[in-house]
Amino acid sequence: EPEVTQTPSHQVTQMGQEVILRCVPISNHLYFYWYRQILGQKVEFLVSFYNNEISEKSEIFDDQFSVERPDGSNFTLKIRSTKLEDSAMYFCASSEVRGGRANTEAFFGQGTRLTVV
Amino acid sequence: LAKTTQPISMDSYEGQEVNITCSHNNIATNDYITWYQQFPSQGPRFIIQGYKTKVTNEVASLFIPADRKSSTLSLPRVSLSDTAVYYCLVGDGGGSYIPTFGRGTSLIVHP
Numbered sequence: 001e002p003e004v005t006q007t008p009s010h011q012v013t014q015m016g017q018e019v020i021l022r023c024v025p026i027s028n029h030l031y032f033y034w035y036r037q038i039l040g041q042k043v044e045f046l047v048s049f050y051n052n053e054i055s056e057k058s059e060i061f062d063d064q065f066s067v068e069r070p071d072g073s074n075f076t077l078k079i080r081s082t083k084l085e086d087s088a089m090y091f092c093a094s095s096e097v098r099g100g101r102a103n104t105e106a107f108f109g110q111g112t113r114l115t116v117v
Numbered sequence: 118l119a120k121t122t123q124p125i126s127m128d129s130y131e132g133q134e135v136n137i138t139c140s141h142n143n144i145a146t147n148d149y150i151t152w153y154q155q156f157p158s159q160g161p162r163f164i165i166q167g168y169k170t171k172v173t174n175e176v177a178s179l180f181i182p183a184d185r186k187s188s189t190l191s192l193p194r195v196s197l198s199d200t201a202v203y204y205c206l207v208g209d210g211g212g213s214y215i216p217t218f219g220r221g222t223s224l225i226v227h228p
Contacts, residue, residue: 004160033215043161043204043218056215091160093216102214104149104206108160 002026004109006092012115013082021077021112023092031102032075033093034067036060037111043091049075050102082116089113121205126223135192137222139205142186147209150181150188151216155202161218164203165190192224200226 005024013019025032034046048055049067064080075094079086089111096103122140129135141150149168153161165172167179167188178191192199204221208214 035218042220043155045215045217048215089158093160101209104151104208104214104216105163105166106161106216108162111158111160113158 002107004092004094004107006090006109006112008112009110010113010115012117015084015116016081019079019082019114021079021090021092021114023075023077023109024073025075025092025094026107027073028096029094029107030097031055031095031106032067032069033095033106034077035091035093035108036088037091038088046077048102050097079114082114084116087114087116121207121219123203123205123219123222125220126225128225128227129195130227131196132194135195135199135224135226137190137192137203137205137224138187139190140187141205141207144185144207145209148185148207149209150179150185151206151208152177152179152188152190153204153206153216153218155204155221156200161204161216195224195226197226197228200224 007022032049037043045058047057047061066078068076091111093106093108095106151166152164154164155161165177165179169181172179180189202221202223204218
């Protein structure tokens with residue numbers, strides 16, 4: 001079964017450092033998402049990406065965040081200057097496009113646990 | 118976006134059938150109902166999706182009444198490994214569709 005893969009599985013970084021979280025979406029999917037989940041809290045939407053541009057973003061996705069699809073397979077989330085409160089699980093997801101619309105079935109990766117110290 | 122309401126937690130025992138009901142009174146005509154499962158420290162996983170009546174797959178069944186204002190996820194004969202958080206999502210897969218997760222229902226299956 002095809003799957004979304006994320007690297008690294010764990011990342012520890014010092015406050016103020018930049019981190020890049022990597023994702024390889026399922027190959028024929030064209031809608032990509034990033035979510036985060038702070039320990040004990042709900043899965044929160046950060047950003048969606050389609051046709052090489054941001055489609056939607058939440059209030060959480062401020063200027064310290066950016067996304068990129070540097071090549072035909074990777075999808076990255078960059079956090080420019082990490083803060084303690086950025087510590088969370090970050091999930092990448094992808095979905096097919098059908099009739100120009102994102103499919104309601106999204107496939108999630110296993111996540112990257114980011115710890116900011 | 119239609120708001121969903123589901124119980125915060127449920128307990129069950131191995132071998133029992135578990136039914137989790139989700140209310141979505143403001144569901145729109147084009148909305149589908151999608152359920153996800155999430156184990157600790159893992160990403161959500163799609164379980165089942167439906168529009169109306171009943172849908173069944175190898176994992177679960179989804180019952181949707183005619184008015185579509187609620188839906189019930191049915192897990193037959195649960196095991197300890199079904200302990201997870203279950204999320205009900207409603208949306209139409211539009212161009213800007215964003216799977217939006219609430220608190221979900223934390224199901225604990227006891228031996």
